[in-house]
Amino acid sequence: MAAAAARRGPPGANRVCCPEHPDAHLIEDYRAGDQICSECGLVVGDRVVDVGTEWRTFSNEKSDKDRSRVGAAENPLLSGGDLSTMISRPSGSAGFNDDGSAKYHNRRSMSSSDRALVNAFREITGMADRINLPRNIVDRTQMLFKQVNDQKSLKGRSNDAISAACLYIACRQEGVPRTFKEICAISRVSKKEIGRVFKLILKALETSVELITTGDFMSRFCSNLNLPSQVQRAATHIARKAVELDLVPGRSPISVAAAAIYMASQASEEKRTQKEIGDIAGVADVTIRQSYRLIYPRAHELFPSDFTFHTPIDQLPQL
Template sequence: MICPMCGLVVGDRVIDVGSEWRTFSNEKSTKDNSRVGGPENSLFDGSDMSTMIATGPGSDGLRDQFGKPMYRNRRTMNSSDRALHVAVREIRQMADRLNVPKMLVDRANNLFKQVHEGKSLKGRSSDAIVSACMYLACRQEQVPRTFKEICAVSKTSKKEIGRVFKLILKNLETNVDIIKTGDYMSRFCTLLGLSNLLQKAATHIAKKAQDMDLVPGKSPVSVAAAAIYMASQASDDKKTPKEVSDVTGVAEVTIRLSYKAIIPKAVELFPKDFKFSTPIECLPLN
């Protein structure tokens, strides 16, 4: 390895750490150029590999051209491991669509394995269990996603995911922190392209609205959406209810109703150092 600028020899013995694409199979028709199988997965026991040797005469494909028995590696997987493999693949696909880190995927995999081995949810849809495990993993890793977001990348309904989620909490005897508006605020504001000052103001508005009990019965996501809408309307970077709805997943009607409930107390909700582009008295009433 030589520097192209000055000719300095950086290294004279470089080891290629890439894959060795030679095949050691004695099957002529094979196109598999890998020496080994896939990487070991800690979720499985590692007992899904076996070797089969042809012994009976006339076993086409299991003997070579000289009539000698051939060794063939094959995967023999029971139904339990097969279900785990399918779940792992689905969790990975959901994680790619949700754009979440790998550590969250590992947690969701472990949650599914615990539920699967416990057989406490036998008879429930595998898709619902996978979706509920992904939702629970997001909550436990402090990067929560809404039920609607999970439902959008799942094959099951929001109602079923919520039902299975509660069953998993009960059977695994675990709990999660209560969701707050601040848990979603950073991601929602980033997706809307709002500044840090607007995010800070929206977070303050949502927290004060909940402390003052202005929106009883409303979910934290709905309150966060209304707070973002209010903060944006008071700034130069105004967002419509539809834009906020597209990002948060909250219906426009719900955003307007929540906003209508908190606008009378707008003077008390905004931070004292907030710089208004639109005065409070000029803010829309719905």
């Protein structure tokens, strides 16, 4: 009745108003969905729609975070900004019709290119999680993949290979390099294929990566081997001096680092075998032996001056 009286209002009026106080300001109660006259309190309209921001906040609860729920973050790498709703597979009886079919379905509104990107991004995130890589490396990897995908210069190569190679490049660009074997272990692509795609991506994007050194892997390898800091410092010094003296020409930094760790550990109390070091560094025992033989003849020049020997240099293994 109140709504009808409001509609009758003054002659010629097209707005909702109080029949007794047509010029009075109306108060909108969004919780109840009513419009109320500020003079007499008459409800002159109902079913008011709230056109404000549609979110819910938990900031008043006992929490250190403002847990405002406004949907998923927009992904600038997708053409549509990823502003779509994905309905998961129903798990209870309420999600199915009587004939067993699902009540709700996803609309096929996402383009095929965006679906490929979403799948690749999911694979990149999964690979990064397996070796505990931070978010900034995931973001850089996804950006590299997006650039390669837009150029369409690697047609014929699988997205898995491109994702793995982009992750390898991102790790090196962010200063936390991983070996090809480490990337191969968390992907479904061979080491050789990752190496091929890696070179193609550098050429296609006209970018480069810093050369890896023995120091890039030393702290991680020694930490995984539970070696003390003194052994780590000695191994770092040995590897650096071996490179400066040109004792290991043509050898990869990983094999040189592994040989230096082996020499430093054998001279200390915390000895590690070639197999233990090879399993952590991802190199074969024979590779460690070959690099060790190159640096052993000048071992007395490689150790730091403050190193405490538990095993003298002349008693180190002669492989």
